[in-house]
Amino acid sequence: MIVLASAPSAGETWLSWVLMVAAALASGLLLAGPALRRRYPAAWWMCIGYPAACIRVARTWRPLMAGCGLAVSRKAALTVVSGLVGNGAPPPQPRVPRRGAVRLAPGGFWFLVRLLPGQVPEDFVNAAPAMAHDWEVHAVRVTTWKPGVVRIAAMAADPLKDPRIPKQRGAERLLRVVVGVLETGTQWVFDLRHIPHWLIVGATRSGKSTLINALVAGLAPQPVALVGIDCKGGMELSLYGPRLSALATNRAQAVKLLAALVDETQDRMELCRADRVRNIWGLADDKRPVPIVVIVDEIAELFLIAGRSEKDEAQAAATALVRLAQLGAALGVYLVVAGQRVGSDLGPGVTALRAQLGGRVCHRVADPGTAEMTLGDLNPDALQAAQSIAPEDAGTAVLASADGWERARSRLVSEEEAESIAAEYAHLTPYLPALADGAGGFTVHLERLDRDE
Structure with missing residues (x-):
């Protein structure tokens, strides 16, 4: 008996060609993956990393939830045992928290998870290291999205290890400065109009001075007054x-x-009050006074008391800083307070001042009390992230405000570059008659800003 093989149809030929092309593309991507990841990390993540991550999440979600104690049995334990003994039936699959679709993010992904009854966000925060290991990503962060729902975000690699600051789009707004990059790969922005007062802490060589350099370098070209207090001479x-x-x-x-x-x-x-406005931004342009940014370096030098004679000075400094923090936001006076250590042992004035500083930046610190003082009252969850900053991660910090917390790294501005920028924009230094008239030994720059040029 002779069987004649029929020729493949046009549809089968087309399908085979599609499979061959897909296999060739997949093989090419796998072979070129390491080079693509080094030279074009964004393209590598979209073409290879993100699809692979979606597969890992889908494959491991149920066993991961069970292993972390986040799965709940559908029946009481006694009912399950009796059913197995009586019927020889397999045990019912436990309920796991329901997750949403895995969404693409720059260098990572995120999705939402609805909590089961009795669960709290802290349960998922504790499981974050296990998620990172199972999904083969750098880190996983869990935040509350809304009551009953958490947001799980994963980063494939540490964007702060070799930060690339995104390009600035458009002209820089007044009192807004890009000082570095966030862990999400977006710009780290100091916007003093949004958060007027900041506390910056960090041990020696942690990156605190680099951040101040970046802030001053961004403010120098703007029509603002910069005032410095540096009690270390x-x-x-x-x-x-x-x-x-x-x-x-x-x-x-x-x-x-x-x-x-x-x-x-x-x-x-x-x-x-005379113009019946609530802040200086309601004044006409020709009446509005120049914004003033006060930079205080090493706050402890203002508060430490070596003898009874210094007590009055320290108290006067603390009172004045608290008053500026309370009144300054509406009147165009902004505080940036920095120091290696901040603690209640420096005096009650520190605690009162801290309460007025809505923005916090914590680099690597020498004692946990400073991290607690900086972040504890705003975002207790950020404490662990701040205390895990390694000595070799200079410039890396945890920033927190009422809006939440994030890891970030400031851009490197050397001392030579800072000096050059200050000299380049020296002609923009505003003349402040109030400071010149009351100069009590401190240095006052008397060059007047010519607004007519």
Whole structure:
């Protein structure tokens, strides 16, 4: 008996060609994967990393939830045992939290999970390391999306290890500065109009000075006044001398400078009251006073007391800073307070001041109390992330506010570059008559800003 083989149909030929092309593309991507990941990480993630991650999440979700204690049995234990003995039936599959679709993100992915009755977000926070290992990603972060729902976000690699700051789009807004990159790969922005006062802490060589350099470098080209208080003899802030409207280099000068700034806020308050506006941004352009950014380096030097004679100075400095923090946001006076250590042992003024500083940045610190003082009252969940910053991760920090917390890394601005920027924009240094008239030993830059040019 002879059987004749029929020729393949057009549909079968087309399907075989599609499979061959798909196999060739998949093989090419796998072979070129390492090189593609090094040179074009975004393309590698979209073509290879993200699809593979979706498969891993789908394959491991149920056993992962069971292994982390997040699965719930559908029947009581006694009912299950009796059913097995009586009927020889297999045990029912446990209920696992229902998750949404895995969504693409720059360098990672995220999805939503609905909690089962009795579960809380902290249960998933504790399971985050296990998720990272099972999905072969750098880190997993769990946050509350809304009551009963958590958001699970994963990063394939650490974007802070070799940060690439996204390009700035459009002109920079007043008092808004890009200082680095967030762990999501987006810009790290200091927006003093949004969060007017900041506390920055970090041990020696943790990146605190680099962040201040980046902040000053971004503010220098803007029409704002920069005022410095550096009670370590001006060793840090004197780099920006040509761009500073005033600089205090010891506590006695700092007290007088702060008193002059408090008087300036009182004058601005009267100006706003006369025009029946609630802040300086409601004033006409020709009446609006120049914004002032006060940078305090090493806050402990203002509060530490070596003897009874220094107590009054420390108390005066603390009172003036708290008053500036309370009144300054509406009157165009903004505080950036930095230090290696912040603790209640420095005096009650520190705690009162901290309550007014809505933005917090915590680099690697030498003691857990400083991290607790910086982040504990805003975002307790950020403490663990801050305390895990390694010494070699200079520039990496945890920033927190009422909006939440994130890991970030500031861009590197060297001392030479900071000096160059300060000299380049020295002609923009505003003349502040209130500081010049009350100069009590601190340095005042008397070059007037010519607004007519």
